[in-house]
Amino acid sequence: MQLRTRNLLAAAILASGVVFGANAADVETVIDKGANRAAQAQQAQQKIDSIDDTTRSAERDYRAAIKEADGLKVYIQQLDKQLASQQSELDGIEKSIDQVTLVERQITPLMLRMIDAIDQFVQADVPFRVEERAKRVDGLKDLMGRADVSVAEKYRKVMDAYLREMDYGRTIESYRGNLDGREVDFLRVGRISLIYQTLDGHELGVFNQNSRQWQPLDAEYKSKVMAAIRIAREQAAPDLIKVPVAAPQEAK
Incomplete structure (x- = not known):
């Protein structure tokens, strides 16, 4: 050239x-x-051309940096919104924790009263599965003194005991147990009747809730009690059963 x-x-x-x-x-x-x-x-x-190329490259880089900065600005704004939302959630959680602490202080005495009520009820109720029910109450009392069990779990156990007691009032069952040193078959019909029958079937008795004592049953109830026991054990189809119940008394 x-x-x-x-x-x-x-x-x-x-x-x-x-x-x-x-x-x-x-x-x-x-x-x-x-x-x-x-x-x-x-x-x-040539220097001008080189400077022009450098300038154009710098301009492209600058425009890319501006675009990236705009994107980062939008991203930061979104993060700020998320942080504000998380802070609001944290404030709500802290408030809930404070409320839980207050509830724990209030619910613990309530649960203790509920357990005492179950204990008194079991003692005054028809004497079926006495040992099992008393053991459940003792377990609840021991549970309330444990620090490794949450208040929620304690409350669940107490409510479970209440539900079990409620179920007894609307179910029928037959189980084998001990009465005055003898092994007998018990028949419980809700809470309205508790009957026993010796294994040989020669002796029947019913618990009188008014006198809090067992009293003998006439032999005419033998077939009815046996039929009820079979139904309770699901050895026979459900049917109408006739069992003796105590006469209702006027509340005082």
Whole structure:
């Protein structure tokens, strides 16, 4: 490229030399200077082109950085909203914890009263599964003194005991147990009747809730009690049963 420029300058100067009569030495000097200036101009243009490319690249990088910054700004705003929401949840949780502490202080005495009520009820109730029910009450009392059991679990156990006691009032069952040193079959019909029958079937009795004592049953109830026991044990289809119950008394 430089050689071509030099040739063009030489041609132009020679043409001028013909017109003005310039000598060869002067022409050669002018040609060299012109070629140098042309080369310098080319280098300058290359630097300009390089600077332009660098500038354009920097501009692209700048625009990309601006776009990324805008995206980060939106992301930060979203994070701020999430942090505000989480802080609100934390405040709610702390408030709930304070309320739970208050509830725990109030519910513990309530559960103790509930356990005492179950204990008194079992003692005053028809004496069926006495040992099992008394053991359940004792277990609840021991549970209330344990620090490794949560209040929620304690409350669940107390409510479970209440539900069990409620179920006794609407179910029928027959189980084998001990009465005055003898093994007998018990028949419980809800809470309205508790009957026993010796294993040989010769002796029947019913618990009188009014007198809190067992009293014998006539032999005429033998077949009825046996049929009821079979139904309670699911050895016979459900049917109407006739069992003796205590007469209701007027509440005082």
